[in-house]
C-alpha cells in the first residue's frame with residue numbers, strides 16, 4: 001500500500017505513517033525495509049541514498065532505526081495532540097528537547113550549485129546531508145518535525161473528524177474549514193452516514 005501523503009506538512013505525514021485506511025491498522029515503518037520505502041515514497045530521502053544504505057547496512061541495523069523512528073513518531077504524536085488547535089507557546093520548547101538532541105546529531109554541509117532554467121544560470125546554496133550511518137535516516141524526519149513546529153501555525157493543525165480515523169493534517173484552506181483527511185476516505189463516509197441519519201429521522 002502506498003504511503004499516505006495528505007497532511008500538507010511532511011511532519012504530520014510522518015505521524016500518519018501508521019493508520020487504519022480500511023479495517024486493519026497498517027504501519028508503513030514497521031521494519032527497516034518499510035522505513036526505506038516510506039522515505040522514498042514521501043521524497044524525504046533521495047532514492048540513491050536509500051539504495052546505498054540498504055547495501056551498506058544489515059537488516060538488523062535498519063530494523064533498529066525503524067524502531068527508533070516509531071518511538072520518535074509516538075512521542076511527537078503526544079506533543080502534537082496536546083497542542084493542536086492553538087498557537088505554540090514559549091514554554092512548549094522545553095518539551096522539544098529530545099528533538100533538539102536528535103537535530104544536533106545531523107551532519108549537513110552547504111554546497112553552491114548552478115541552476116540552469118530557461119537559458120538563465122543562477123547559483124543556489126544547497127544543503128547536503130552526509131548519510132554516514134543508518135541513524136542518519138532519522139534526520140530528514142527530525143527536520144520535518146522541526147519545520148512543522150517552526151513554520152506551521154498549530155491553530156490549524158487538525159485531526160480528521162472521521163470516526164476511528166487517526167489521520168492529522170494542517171488546514172491550509174482559505175476559510176480553515178477542512179474537516180477530513182480526504183473526501184475519498186472520510187468525507188464521503190460521513191456524508192453517507194449523515195444522509196442515512198436524516199432518512200431515519202424522517203422515517204420515525
Ligand SMILES: [Zn+2]
Pocket residue numbers: 160161162165166167180181182185186
Ligand atoms: Zn479521516
